[in-house]
Amino acid sequence: MSLVLNTNISSLQAQNNLTASSSSLSTATEDLSSGLKINSAADNAAGYAISQRFQTQIGGLSQASQNASDAINLAQTAGSGLSQITSNLQSIRDLAVQAANGTYQASDRSAINTSVQQYLSEITRIANQTTFNGTNVLNGSTSSLSFQIGANVGQAINVQLGQGVTSSQMGQVSEVSTGDISGAFLNASGASGASMSLSGLSITGADGTSFTFSGSVTASSAQDVADAINAAGIDGVSAAVNASGGINIYSTGELAVNGSAVTGASAASAASGGFANLTSGAIAFGASGVGSAASGLAATGSAYTAGNVIQASGSLNGGDVLTVDDANQLISRVDAALASVSTFSSTLGAVQNRFQSAISTLSAQQTNLTSSQSSIQDTDFAAETAKLSQSQVLQQAGISVLATANSEPQNILKLLQ
Structure with missing residues (x-):
């Protein structure tokens, strides 16, 4: 190895290595102090992004x-x-x-x-x-x-x-109100006690399902009719006798009341072949009075024809209990509410x-995203502390070697003695 004065290759190499070890030491110190191995985009551009x-x-x-x-x-x-x-x-x-x-x-x-x-x-x-x-x-x-x-x-x-x-x-409800139907339960002689079959009476409930009464269901009074409707369990539908002696039918949805003629199983039917007039081809609640003894028909009130649909209307607002009818209607509206x-x-x-x-x-x-992020940017302290120790040793060794390399030119003085 030649001995020169102007260029100290050993010193330059020692300086380069010392710079690298110092940089590594600085990086290890920053990573350990921040807990991150990516402190800026320069550390790992892709990982940083x-x-x-x-x-x-x-x-x-x-x-x-x-x-x-x-x-x-x-x-x-x-x-x-x-x-x-x-x-x-x-x-x-x-x-x-x-x-x-x-x-x-x-x-x-x-x-x-x-x-x-x-x-x-x-x-x-x-x-x-x-x-x-x-x-x-x-x-x-x-x-x-x-x-x-x-x-x-x-x-x-x-x-x-x-x-x-x-x-x-x-509290919107549909409502069908009838007049007095007591005449529907009188026989041809005008005496009470006649009964009728509710066969054919069909009521569509709030869920759109129709219920049709069988021939075995009979009624001897308006209350019997209301009881039969309530006992049928039609969705959202209830009935009560009103103050006029008729029937009120309430529904929480659209209410459809229709069906074929409801014939009476009474003396009136047997005597004349007619029927107690709860219906006249379609449901026609509202019968009042007594028809002629010859025909056995009760007078017909306001009819709700087949397929008639009454939309839910009204509300709780304005409801009261000042009469029995009002109280029954309010019960139905509260049920809907x-x-x-x-x-x-x-x-x-x-x-x-x-x-x-x-x-x-x-x-x-x-949690999963945080775990993935941690694996990219968080410092592994076990590995980083080992790197720190290595960098510290290399730095100390580099300083020592650099001092030795810098003293080599002094050997030329010995040659000049």
Whole structure:
């Protein structure tokens, strides 16, 4: 090896190696102090881009989970209001059942009606004042709300809130009211006690299913007819004798009353071959008086012809219990309202379960993405501390070697002595 003065190759090599070991030591120190092995894009350009994309998704999932929690809180707020409305509806129904009892006088029903009106007002107040962060959730003013439950656009759940539950928005029922049908139960001689078959009487309930009475079902009074309709268990349909001696039929949905002639199993039928006139080719409730003894037919009142469909209408608003008929109608309207509130409550309960499921899914996604991000950017302390020790030793050795290399030119002085 030549001995030169102007160029110290050994020193240059030692400097390069010392620079490399110093850089490695600096990197190890930064990684250990930050806990990250990618502290900037320069450390690992591809890894940095991937970890940032993961971080974007993780942040979005975390916020989406909070959004779902807010949605659950909103549903619980609405559910609490519905619970109170249900309690008030039950109280109204109890009072209506009480008022429908014939032992009460008009003044008694007026006193009962005072309480009914207060409950109706309270239902409307609850519906109008139940809000979540300024958004009303029970009076139908908010048609729907969209809850972002994902990190990306379009990952949302829509909750329908358009169903209002004020007293004016619930209790729609269909109603068929008849006149006096007592004449339908008189025989040809005008005496009471005749009975008729309800065979052919068909009523379509709220679920669209028609129920047709069999020939074995007979009635000897208007109350028997009402009892038979109630005993049939037709969806959403109920019946009661009205103050005129006729029948009121109520339905929570569309009400269709139709059928063939209902013949009477009475002396009138046997004597003349006619029929007690509950129907005249179609259901024709409203018979009054007695027909001629020769024909055995009772006079016919207002007819509801075959296939006639009466739409649900009205509401709880304005309902009262001042008469037995009013009380019976209010009972039917409250039943319809309770069905509406129950459906709304069930929907909100199902929505809460759905959001809870979403939170669980989001949590799992967030955990998995965080794990993937960690494998890319987090420091392995066991490996990094070993690298730190190695860098420290190399730096110390490099300094020592550099000092030796820098002293080599002094050997030239010995040659000049």
